[in-house]
Amino acid sequence: MTLLYFAQVRRITTLTSEPLVTESPLSTDELWQQILRRHPDLALLRPAIRLARNGEFAAPEAVFQPDDEVALIPPVSGG
Amino acid sequence: MTLLYFAQVRRITTLTSEPLVTESPLSTDELWQQILRRHPDLALLRPAIRLARNGEFAAPEAVFQPDDEVALIPPVSGG
Amino acid sequence: MTMRLFIQLGPEPIPSALPSPAPGPETGAFVEFRGIVRGDEGGHAVGGLVYEAYQPMAERELARLADSLGIEHPVHALRVVHRLGPVPVGEAALYLGIAARHRAEAFAFLAGFMDRLKQDVPIWKTDTLPAGR
């Protein structure tokens, strides 16, 4: 799995992306546990972050596969 | 007084403008009587026509002076 | 707030690009509208439309309309251009350019201006041009 970080999220992780090796699919909660273990400072921002799976917003019940590209989408501010 | 005719009104009067000589001020009704005497075919259109006095829409109680410029404004269709 | 206002009526084609009427650092939204002559009018193919205006009154009404709408929806500047005489299909008869701090004011001003222009400004479509082939 590849994790992508943008904007405020990137400033906290100080990374634009990183691999997350997992053998089995992860639920949203399981994925967040993995992310927060690496970047505990994201906890405060978590309620504002939407997850995207392979370029589309993921439903809360989404299952994330080992080869997915997962983006953490903080509140957007384009335009 | 100068009368100005535009669009549908001009097609009925076949004039773009004409003088109306009057010695005293005219009420809206008196002015319309003069106009309809010259151009009876305007009667049908009258309910749709607004009068402008010196370049501004005239209130129903307006008084038209001998040297006014009066325009007959049929429904507009700009834009 | 004073609104900068540019009004122009005439037979010249409307340029494909017009500068913002308020290019300062306080402008966050620039909205432009072109009313374009379509190839059909009342179900019939046409080659264009002919516009006529009571020009001094039309200019005054446009300015009055801008002032009055600007109270409700404050914008920085407005440019209005209305072409008169023959306007071929595909070309603009009307141009509005609105500069404002935020888009909400600009959008509201634009919609309100168009509604009232079509009621109160003495400009008329008086004729159609024959459809080409």
Added chain:
Amino acid sequence: MTMRLFIQLGPEPIPSALPSPAPGPETGAFVEFRGIVRGDEGGHAVGGLVYEAYQPMAERELARLADSLGIEHPVHALRVVHRLGPVPVGEAALYLGIAARHRAEAFAFLAGFMDRLKQDVPIWKTDTLPAGR
């Protein structure tokens, strides 16, 4: 009705004139919007803003947004350009060009598109440029 759709994200300045995305004889309304970088951001003087996007997803969301809004407000064509990277004050970060049969559809589409762009399209203002003097 199929909508013609042009989407472009990139660091290039947005041109001061872009052609209508649907120049056919059925277009009666052409609306353009530019979101321009202001000289103040949150009360502080800035020289510009820096934009970042999750580009493939942003392009897909813009297309999805256009399709979904087009059902409610049918328009002929849409061009969306969002500039990325540094954008100086006074220059456009965003351009929308909408061609439609009538202005009502175009205005409704524009307002709806902007509202949803600012909620759902992964583009961010990430930084400010220092104010010049």
